[in-house]
Amino acid sequence: MAVILDGKKLREKIFEELKIKIDSMPVKPSLAVILAGNDPSSIIYVNNKKKCAEKLGINSLVINYPADVTEAEVLKKIQELNNNENITAILVQLPLPKHINKSRILNAIAPEKDVDGLTTYNSGKLFSGEKPYVYPCTPKGILLLLDEYKIEPEGKHAVVIGRSNLVGKPVAQMLLNRNATVTMCHSKTKNLSDITKTADILISAVGKKVVGENMLKNNCVVIDVGIFRDETGKISGDVDFETVSKTASYITPVPGGVGPMTIASLMLNTVELAEHRK
Ligand code: GUN
Numbered sequence: 001m002a003v004i005l006d007g008k009k010l011r012e013k014i015f016e017e018l019k020i021k022i023d024s025m026p027v028k029p030s031l032a033v034i035l036a037g038n039d040p041s042s043i044i045y046v047n048n049k050k051k052c053a054e055k056l057g058i059n060s061l062v063i064n065y066p067a068d069v070t071e072a073e074v075l076k077k078i079q080e081l082n083n084n085e086n087i088t089a090i091l092v093q094l095p096l097p098k099h100i101n102k103s104r105i106l107n108a109i110a111p112e113k114d115v116d117g118l119t120t121y122n123s124g125k126l127f128s129g130e131k132p133y134v135y136p137c138t139p140k141g142i143l144l145l146l147d148e149y150k151i152e153p154e155g156k157h158a159v160v161i162g163r164s165n166l167v168g169k170p171v172a173q174m175l176l177n178r179n180a181t182v183t184m185c186h187s188k189t190k191n192l193s194d195i196t197k198t199a200d201i202l203i204s205a206v207g208k209k210v211v212g213e214n215m216l217k218n219n220c221v222v223i224d225v226g227i228f229r230d231e232t233g234k235i236s237g238d239v240d241f242e243t244v245s246k247t248a249s250y251i252t253p254v255p256g257g258v259g260p261m262t263i264a265s266l267m268l269n270t271v272e273l274a275e276h277r278k
Helices: 007-023 039-055 071-083 102-108 121-127 139-150 168-177 192-196 241-245 258-277
Strands: 030-036 059-067 087-092 159-160 181-185 201-204 219-225
Touching: 007 139, 007 258, 030 039, 030 168, 039 059, 059 071, 059 168, 071 087, 071 102, 087 258, 102 121, 121 159, 121 168, 139 168, 139 219, 139 258, 159 192, 168 181, 168 201, 181 192, 181 201, 219 241
Parallel strands: 030 059, 030 087, 159 181, 159 201, 201 219
Antiparallel strands: none
């Protein structure tokens, strides 16, 4: 039976350390979150971000827009936040309404306030092996979790399913920077299980049940980034936990694995950006 990679426990440990650090900061970090539209998951995520920030002593500001907000209006707000000395971190919650150009919006954020590390500046730094201001939250959280359990990526075969800018691509790059051998799979990959069977570390970030029984070799480390409600209404991930946890060496639960680590990383990034400004 696999060891559970307990994201909730590590988040609490990170929060305890962060609280002490923030208490000692003369000027507190300030996180501004832009939420456009009323995607139910996004509303929950943003409320959670605000709650965690406040618990830690980080100032937080949520700017809500209706789904029909114009791109120009959001861009104007980002400019205003960029120029506001009191704001140290800016996050635009994704997904954005369809009529808004995501890339234009994200790239309007000043790189030194880009708490998600998603601007072309920061992702370019990551992909060229230089240091971005901060690393994207979910990939950073995954690496912190691996480090906590002393799982070393170097020399391992890491298979990443999903090629999003938010998770798949940056986590693959971060594992590559840690000397893993990385294979990326996606919706057009043929014979997925032939590839997953060779993984020492498997990371699935798809949002659909794609990893089932007999798709992995014994003792694989399994990281499940997916989170959605299945047909029965239960919160579920990309991985069939019941069967896969019998042969994996380590596995993240859903909920309680990667999700809490994303928010822990967001709080870490918020503090890092504020410290950087000093
Ligand atoms: N939507 C889902 N996850 C994330 C995240 O980590 N950052 C942002 N900005 N939006 C998201």
